[in-house]
Amino acid sequence: xxxxxxxxxxxxxxxxxxxxxxxxxxxxxxxxxxxxxxxxxxxxxxxxxxxxxxxxxxxxxxxxxxxxxxxxxxxxxxxxxxxxxxxxxxxxxxxxxxxxxxxxxxxxxxxxxxxxxxxxxxxxxxxxxxxxxxxxxxxxxxxxxxxxxxxxxxxxxxxxxxxxxxxxxxxxxxxxxxxxxxxxxxxxxxxxxxxxxxxxxxxxxxxxxxxxxxxxxxxxxxxxxxxxxxxxxxxxxxxxxxxxxxxxxxxxxxxxxxxxxxxxxxxxxxxxxxxxxxxxxxxxxxxxxxxxxxxxxxxxxxxxxxxxxxxxxxxxxxx
Amino acid sequence: xxxxxxxxxxxxxxxxxxxxxxxxxxxxxxxxxxxxxxxxxxxxxxxxxxxxxxxxxxxxxxxxxxxxxxxxxxxxxxxxxxxxxxxxxxxxxxxxxxxxxxxxxxxxxxxxxxxxxxxxxxxxxxxxxxxxxxxxxxxxxxxxxxxxxxxxxxxxxxxxxxxxxxxxxxxxxxxxxxxxxxxxxxxxxxxxxxxxxxxxxxxxxxxxxxxxxxxxxxxxxxxxxxxxxxxxxxxxxxxxxxxxxxxxxx
Numbered sequence: 001x002x003x004x005x006x007x008x009x010x011x012x013x014x015x016x017x018x019x020x021x022x023x024x025x026x027x028x029x030x031x032x033x034x035x036x037x038x039x040x041x042x043x044x045x046x047x048x049x050x051x052x053x054x055x056x057x058x059x060x061x062x063x064x065x066x067x068x069x070x071x072x073x074x075x076x077x078x079x080x081x082x083x084x085x086x087x088x089x090x091x092x093x094x095x096x097x098x099x100x101x102x103x104x105x106x107x108x109x110x111x112x113x114x115x116x117x118x119x120x121x122x123x124x125x126x127x128x129x130x131x132x133x134x135x136x137x138x139x140x141x142x143x144x145x146x147x148x149x150x151x152x153x154x155x156x157x158x159x160x161x162x163x164x165x166x167x168x169x170x171x172x173x174x175x176x177x178x179x180x181x182x183x184x185x186x187x188x189x190x191x192x193x194x195x196x197x198x199x200x201x202x203x204x205x206x207x208x209x210x211x212x213x214x215x216x217x218x219x220x221x222x223x224x225x226x227x228x229x230x231x232x233x234x235x236x237x238x239x240x241x242x243x244x245x246x247x248x249x250x251x252x253x254x255x256x257x258x259x260x261x262x263x264x265x266x267x268x269x270x271x272x273x274x275x276x277x278x279x280x281x282x283x284x285x286x287x288x289x290x291x292x293x294x295x296x297x298x299x300x301x302x303x304x305x306x307x308x309x310x311x312x313x314x315x316x317x318x319x
Numbered sequence: 320x321x322x323x324x325x326x327x328x329x330x331x332x333x334x335x336x337x338x339x340x341x342x343x344x345x346x347x348x349x350x351x352x353x354x355x356x357x358x359x360x361x362x363x364x365x366x367x368x369x370x371x372x373x374x375x376x377x378x379x380x381x382x383x384x385x386x387x388x389x390x391x392x393x394x395x396x397x398x399x400x401x402x403x404x405x406x407x408x409x410x411x412x413x414x415x416x417x418x419x420x421x422x423x424x425x426x427x428x429x430x431x432x433x434x435x436x437x438x439x440x441x442x443x444x445x446x447x448x449x450x451x452x453x454x455x456x457x458x459x460x461x462x463x464x465x466x467x468x469x470x471x472x473x474x475x476x477x478x479x480x481x482x483x484x485x486x487x488x489x490x491x492x493x494x495x496x497x498x499x500x501x502x503x504x505x506x507x508x509x510x511x512x513x514x515x516x517x518x519x520x521x522x523x524x525x526x527x528x529x530x531x532x533x534x535x536x537x538x539x540x541x542x543x544x545x546x547x548x549x550x551x552x553x554x555x556x557x558x559x560x561x562x563x564x565x566x567x568x569x
Contacts, residue, residue, distance in 0.1 A: 178431035198393030198422035
């Protein structure tokens with residue numbers, strides 16, 4: 001526990017200097033997405049990895065944040081800094097209202113219900129053409145700005161997005177090691193025992209679901225203001241599954257794991273671009289291998305791999 | 320202290336419990352015994368708010384608690400342990416007990432995620448108190464072990480430590496001696512005595528007759544969902560109906 005602040009500081013410094021290594025270029029744009037996806041993966045991990053509640057509809061909350069921010073600024077002419085918290089508040093209220101009935105379900109049933117929720121939200125994006133622009137999307141969303149500093153380039157957006165991502169990560173690390181984080185993990189392990197200890201499991205699950213939705217909404221707002229354009233295709237069922245994959249591949253119940261998962265799944269398609277038609281096959285194959293050989297996710301699997309390699313080298317030295 | 324009156328529970332067409340009533344005195348140790356399928360665990364689940372009841376009333380210190388959920392009961396001073404140990408397996412032994420102190424803290428999502436000074440102080444207090452309960456049950460040296468890897472007997476002790484951390488006025492234990500060897504059972508009897516010594520009322524469902532006769536002040540006997548007898552251990556041992564129910568005579 002004592003090492004947590006140090007670990008976070010190291011990570012923050014790495015994030016700060018990473019652009020120097022890439023010297024701008026198109027990869028900077030990908031790193032902005034790594035930031036947004038990390039935020040989303042951390043949000044989903046709070047729900048899935050800590051509280052043990054699945055959601056296959058998180059792309060919906062992400063999309064709602066993006067569209068609400070987009071509509072309030074591009075259509076209604078609001079200041080983005082005002083639209084962002086308002087969108088988050090609206091998504092938070094909606095998530096709370098939905099969470100009360102939906103979180104009574106467990107396992108596969110909860111998965112189905114959240115899946116349905118995500119699909120409904122996606123259909124709304126597509127069909128309310130007057131509001132969202134329908135399948136052709138919503139354009140003309142303004143960039144965020146502080147005074148005369150407008151976040152209109154990849155490098156500026158990188159620092160903007162990562163400021164939020166780091167804040168979300170810090171809050172989540174703090175939360176995980178606290179009274180509330182403990183109660184969440186207790187509900188995950190044995191809901192009945194947690195309740196006997198006085199943990200209001202039902203309320204706690206609703207709260208963490210809402211919190212997770214709010215963070216996803218914030219990520220959506222950031223997405224809208226950095227891209228300046230949103231369309232329904234980014235918020236479909238596929239993306240919910242991709243988020244789930246990030247959390248599982250990275251490591252359930254680990255904030256840094258969520259970063260690893262998000263980074264891998266965002267960068268991999270870019271790195272595999274050279275493989276042309278085979279990229280999907282390699283991508284799928286890699287995911288399968290990782291799930292099979294690193295069931296605890298990258299965050300536990302990578303240190304394990306190093307330990308094993310060190311042991312192998314030791315063995316070779318002795319022989 | 321605890322009064323159970325006219326509890327009936329139907330599962331579909333099956334009557335699991337029928338009109339069961341008894342009273343448990345403050346600071347006593349009461350055993351609930353009976354052959355398999357007598358309804359002991361069902362009764363425990365109803366008293367502790369895990370199952371609903373079909374009819375009847377449960378009162379705790381003159382307060383009607385029937386139908387209250389377990390998380391409310393914890394705050395009113397009632398806690399239980401489980402027959403098939405329900406530990407938080409992915410957490411450390413110490414953390415398990417710290418969950419038992421959940422109601423002793425008040426930091427919410429915001430204070431916890433911002434690490435406010437008072438929530439840090441509260442966390443330290445919770446950790447210290449949790450250590451005290453590990454000491455009380457004699458498992459201090461296991462504090463950092465993963466609860467899921469504990470041997471059965473130690474898991475039992477941890478479950479009791481975690482329950483005591485709630486600072487209950489009454490603790491219900493569902494077969495605490497099941498799966499323990501004779502030495503561990505002896506330790507358990509001693510621990511139950513120590514718990515009563517703190518003024519906590521104890522109720523146990525138990526199959527180990529030696530333990531029940533040894534530690535209990537009063538015994539309630541259930542058979543086929545009804546109360547068969549109630550009395551001191553000596554009275555129960557001499558009760559013909561009880562002997563018949565256990566040995567199958569008529």
